Amino acid sequence: MSAAVAVGVLVAAAVHLLLQRGQLRVILGFVLLGHAVNVLLLSAGGLDRRAPAFDGAGAEVADPLPQAFALTAIVISFGITLYLLGLLSADGPTGGGEKETGDGPSATAGGEGETGGGPSATERGAGGGER
Amino acid sequence: MILAAVLVWQVVLAACVPLLSRRLGRDAGYPLAAGFLLTAGLLLLPLPVVLADRTVTADWRWLPSLDVSAALRMDALALVFALLVLGVGALILTYCPRYLGREASHTRTYLLLTLFATAMLGLVLANDLLVLFVFWELTSVLSFVLIGQGRPAAGPPAVRALLVTSGGGLALLAAVVVLTLELGTSDLGRILAEPERLKGGPAWAAGALVLVAAFTKSAQVPFHFWLPGAMVAITPVSAYLHAATMVKAGIYLLMRFSTLFGGQPAWKQTLLVVGLLTAVLGAFLALRQYDLKALLAYSTVSQLGLIVGVVGVGTPASDAAAILYTVAHALFKATLFMLVGIIDHEAGSRDIRRLSGLHRIMPATAVFTALAAATMAGLPPTIGFVGKEAIFEALTEAHHPRWTAPLAAGLGVLASVLTFAYAARLVHGVFTGPLRQQGLRPPPLAFVAPAAVAAVLATALGPAVTLLSPLVERAANDARPQGDPPYLAFWHGFTPALGLSALTVGLGTLLFVFRARADRLLRRLPTSTPFAVWFEAGRARLLRLGALVARPARAAGPATFLLRPVLAVPLLAVVAAVGLGPLPPPVGDATRPGDAVLLVLLVVTLAGLVTVRSALGAVGLTGTVGLLLSVWFVTAGAPDVALTLMLVEVLTTIVVMLVLRRRPPRLPPGGAPRALLAGAVLAGATGLAAAAGTAALTGRRDLSAPGGFLLAEAAPITGGSNVVNTILVEFRALDTLGESVVLAVVALGLVSLSDRVARAGRETPAGPADPVLVFAHRLLAPVMLVVSGLLFVRGHEEIGGGFIGALLAGTAVGLGHLAYAGSPAPLLGRLRTRPLLVAGLLLCLGVGLAALPLGRPLLTLGKVGLPGGAALPFSTSLLFDLGVYLIVLGLIVAAVRRLDVPTRPAATGERR
Structure with missing residues (x-):
């Protein structure tokens, strides 16, 4: 049951972040989704057996195959997270959030003023010109 | 052979x-x-x-x-x-x-x-x-x-x-x-x-x-x-x-x-109709061109059509004619192109209206152009003449149905007449008349020589066509084994084909003589064939359709299109709730007393994460979630997963910090209250669906069959006692290789992304080194490296392996980068992404391919026996794991260096 609860709260938090404004939130939401899938993988192996898989089988030894999958998944999602961060960084120091003035659920928010202490208008122009 | x-x-x-x-x-x-x-x-x-x-x-x-x-x-x-x-x-x-x-x-x-x-x-x-x-x-x-x-x-x-x-x-x-x-x-x-x-x-x-x-x-x-x-x-x-x-x-x-x-009448008729229509249309279009290259291009279209039409006749003679004319066409058309290239090169134009009198400057070019054009026009004694004769003869044999022969021959003659006219026009237009351009020089001999060889060959092969005959006849027989074609000869006597040749020359000469009137007539025809226009219109429409299909994915914010897959999760849950039959009972007890503590901590952290407005706070809380989960993984019997996750969290946090250093410290507002509420409701529904799915679909069976096999057999087969690691580097080595390639691609992506940013000129000079961090780095980096090496080497037997080792070494790289604020740190500061990636990929592939000469499948790893009866002290999977280690390290080096754009010293090339 604990795995189900963990997956549920992780997914809920991830979706909540994904659907908000701001690229950083999307990236963090993606990280949480990765965690949720890892828990799901281990749970698929059966969490009633929880001894580490060293030296032979036993009634209590965990299934090693989902663990190998989870390891692969962690490293791949690490790579993707880094790439998303790279995209965020390539957007320039102004932050990606204020550019997303699309028709998403959050389109009505006028959030630019809140990014207080942020960059000057010229820097923003340079960042925008990159795209 | x-x-x-x-x-x-x-x-x-x-x-x-x-x-x-x-x-x-x-x-x-x-x-x-x-x-x-x-x-x-x-x-x-x-x-x-x-x-x-x-x-x-x-x-x-x-x-x-x-x-x-x-x-x-x-x-x-x-x-x-x-x-x-x-x-x-x-x-x-x-x-x-x-x-x-x-x-x-x-x-x-x-x-x-x-x-x-x-x-x-x-x-x-x-x-x-x-x-x-x-x-x-x-x-x-x-x-x-x-x-x-x-x-x-x-x-x-x-x-x-x-x-x-x-x-x-x-x-x-x-x-x-x-x-x-x-x-x-x-x-x-x-x-x-x-x-x-x-x-x-x-x-x-x-x-x-x-x-x-x-x-x-x-x-x-x-x-x-x-x-x-x-x-x-x-x-x-x-x-x-x-x-x-x-x-x-x-x-x-x-x-x-x-x-x-070839036995199908439909096949023959299609070839005849399409080929001869192309021949006539192409020749008409060629006659209208002023650009010499365009003229030759349409002429090629026309002559290819003639050959296709002749193939459609389907007799031994027609096959031989088609082959002979293919050879002839290759010779004279390549020659003409080469000569036009020379004229263009020397006179600076290919426009027939601007060129004239060039034979005064380049007499050799003029002679060879005339020879090649005569071949194209089908004048004796060239191979073009022999080829045209053969073609006319073949076309008059087309009798399916019976009235085809005159029509086919007529179209063939029409195309040839037009060909004669534009060939004459080419030679006349370029070379006759007064020399109007100043300062032209003759082309060097070496420039004209290849065209000269081909032109002379095309001319001489007419009388000497018997040299080609055996091969051409054999080839015609190979194309369609139905008896020997007539012997190819220069002179056939007075045949109908000769009459058609004479007719072609006569009509062609008339068309050339009255070229001004013919030109006026030609100008009245529609200027472009509609097919190209239709093709472009169809293509544009297809692209528009693609844009239409893809429009939902091109919303300005990610939320719009992330909404769709997210919505699918609760929908799927509803479908499953209705459609899923009775489930087997859960096996064993999947909860432990400690779980509750971790779950409470997890819920609290996540609640903080979704409400926090500080970017730093959000990153810290995300890291905390990862650490909580890794603790939980330890209790769940997955120490490798736990250690990897922990290191990944540390590294992710370091890299995010680098990216965030020059970004606003607060996250933008999440959106309008109503949108936030809608998002929260959807998030709750999705979370509920995921939880229900996990509860319903996992923990309801015993150890899986592959899991049981691996637990029982991994150690005897591979000699390693860490079963998870042996799966990664031996049983599923191909997957691991693929995963490493993904990481290498990500690293290269980061490098090119940062190159693009750097070209836009946003570097600032490196900042001063931080004394505290420098001290920490001096103290910790060697320890981390030694531990990283140990973790790597013992991976086969105990917790560790290439990923984990590289992640720890990568942490040292990140620390060094932070401490020295962008200037290369001692020890690891000189590592470069691309050499690491290349070495890693080559090592992985090399070890994998080395199994092939030994007669074993790709990526069969394990102990290797040496000739002397001894064995290598380590398994080749260690080398494979080393490749993985290098690739992961390369990725981290790329991330740490490349994502820290604003404080990077002004250099793009040196860190590749």
């Missing part, structure tokens, strides 16, 4: 191009031409065998499970086309050195031309449908690259040529599939040996598809419009690909499949 040797030799030639080009510059064409002649010589060695109606074959098992082999076969038909490819290729390669500029590097051009010749050879020598298709596509792709290289204006015509020819390629692939499925083999020799096995619907389908493939490649109406566009390529490419060889691939295909489909 000789066939394989020929192809290998051609590839070797291609491989030598960079070296030759560096040594000799543009003169690299000469040794390459010699190489081509050598290839031709090799192919001529088995000439007696070929002429004795036997074939030279070679084959290797390629895809045994599909019964496909890499089979080659050379009969006379293949030999004729192969000699054409190599002979014209050698001429073009001797022409290139004087045509191409002295300064620029021409490695690419020479390489592509050599590879193209190889692909053409493979195409004509293929004895398996799949091999044929592969080489067919290769020629299309190389043609595209050769057209498109250089000028940006060449892009659209190159794309159009590619779209049309590769569309034909798809048709050929479909034909290959139909034939292979219907006949149960892809062996071309066997298929052609028993043509009667193919009948009914599949025969019609395959025949139609082959026709489409051939018509696109050989620029027949309505697909002809790509060929004039392809003239944006440099002249040697136009001469070689788009006059002499590639466009003949369609003709080859038609002749090759004559045995199979």
Whole structure:
């Protein structure tokens, strides 16, 4: 049951972040989704057996195959997270959030003023010109 | 064997191009031409065998499970086309050195031309449908690259040529599939040996598809419009690909499949109608051109049409005529292209209205142009005359139905009359009249020589056509074994064909004499054929449809399109709740007392994460979630997963910090209250669905069968006791390799992203080093490295392995980067992304491939015995893991260095 609860709260938090404004939130939401899938993988192996898989089988030894999958998944999602961060960084120091003035659920928010202490208008122009 | 040797030799030639080009510059064409002649010589060695109606074959098992082999076969038909490819290729390669500029590097051009010749050879020598298709596509792709290289204006015509020819390629692939499925083999020799096995619907389908493939490649109406566009390529490419060889691939295909489909009246009639219409239309269009290259392009369209029409007659004489005219056309059209290139090069224009009187400056060029044009016009004594005679004779034999013969002959004569007129116009327009340009110089001898050789050859082969006869007759018999064609001769006596030739010359002369009036008439015809317009309109519509389909994915914010997959999760849960039958009961007790504590902490952290407004806080809380989960993984019996996750969290946090350093400290507001509420509701529903799914679908069975096998057998098989690690580096090594490639791609992506940013000029000088961090780095980095090495080495037996070791070393890299604020840190500061990636990938691949010579499948790792009876002290999987280690480290180096853009010193190149 604990795995189900963990997956549920992780997914809920991830979706909540994904659907908000701001690229950083999307990236963090993606990280949480990765965690949720890892828990799901281990749970698929059966969490009633929880001894580490060293030296032979036993009634209590965990299934090693989902663990190998989870390891692969962690490293791949690490790579993707880094790439998303790279995209965020390539957007320039102004932050990606204020550019997303699309028709998403959050389109009505006028959030630019809140990014207080942020960059000057010229820097923003340079960042925008990159795209 | 000789066939394989020929192809290998051609590839070797291609491989030598960079070296030759560096040594000799543009003169690299000469040794390459010699190489081509050598290839031709090799192919001529088995000439007696070929002429004795036997074939030279070679084959290797390629895809045994599909019964496909890499089979080659050379009969006379293949030999004729192969000699054409190599002979014209050698001429073009001797022409290139004087045509191409002295300064620029021409490695690419020479390489592509050599590879193209190889692909053409493979195409004509293929004895398996799949091999044929592969080489067919290769020629299309190389043609595209050769057209498109250089000028940006060449892009659209190159794309159009590619779209049309590769569309034909798809048709050929479909034909290959139909034939292979219907006949149960892809062996071309066997298929052609028993043509009667193919009948009914599949025969019609395959025949139609082959026709489409051939018509696109050989620029027949309505697909002809790509060929004039392809003239944006440099002249040697136009001469070689788009006059002499590639466009003949369609003709080859038609002749090759004559045995199979030639008995069908529909096949013959289609060829006749399409071919002769193309011949007349192309000739009309050619007569209207002022640009010499465009004139020659439309002329090529027209003459290819004539050949296609003649193939459609389907008698031994017609096959022989088609082959002979293919050879003649390759000779004179390549020559004309070369000469037009010379005129363009020396006089600076190809416009017939601007050129005149050039024979005063370049008499040799004028003479050879006249010879080649006479061949094109079909005047005696050239090979063009013999070829035209043969064609007229063949066309008068077309009697299916009976009234076809006069119509076919009439259209053939009409096309030839027009051909005569534009040939005369070409020579007259360029060379007669007063010399209007100043300061022209004659072209160097070496420039004219290849064209001269071809022009003289084209002229001399008319009277000496008997030299070609045995080969051409044999080839005609190979195309369609139905008796020997009439003996080719220069003089046949007074035949109807001679009368048609005389008629052609007479009418052509009239058309030339009254050219002013003819011009006015021609101008009244519609200016462009509609097919190109239709094609472009269709393409634009298709692109618009694509844009329409993709529009939802191009919303400004990610939330819009992330919404869709997210919505699918609760929907799926509803479907499952309705449709899923009774579930087996849960097995065992999947909860432990400690779980509750961790879950409470997890919920609290996540609640903080979704409400926090500080960017730093959000990152910290995300890291905390990861750490909580890794603790939980330890209690769940997955120490490797836990350790990896922990290190990944630390590294992610370091990298995010680097990215965030110059970004606003607060997150933007999440959105309007209503949108936030809607998002929260959806998030709750999705979370509930995920939880329900996890509860319903997991924990309801015992240990899986593969899991049980691995637990029992991993240690005995691999000698490693850490089962999870042995899965990664031995049982599922191919997956791990794929994953490493993904990481390498990400690293390269980061490098190129940051290069783009750096080019936009946003660097600031490196900041001062932080003394506290420097001290910490000095103290910790060596320890981390030693531990990283230990973790790596013991990975097979205990917790650790390549990923974990590299992540720890990467943490040291990140610490050093933070401490020295961008200037290279001691110890690890000099690591570079690309060498690490290359070394890692090569190591992984090398270890994986090393299993093959030992007769074991790819990526079989394990202990390796040494010759002396001893064994290596470690398993080769350790080397594989080292490759993974290097790749992961490369990724981290890329991330740490490249994502810290604003404080990077102003340099882009040095860190590659």
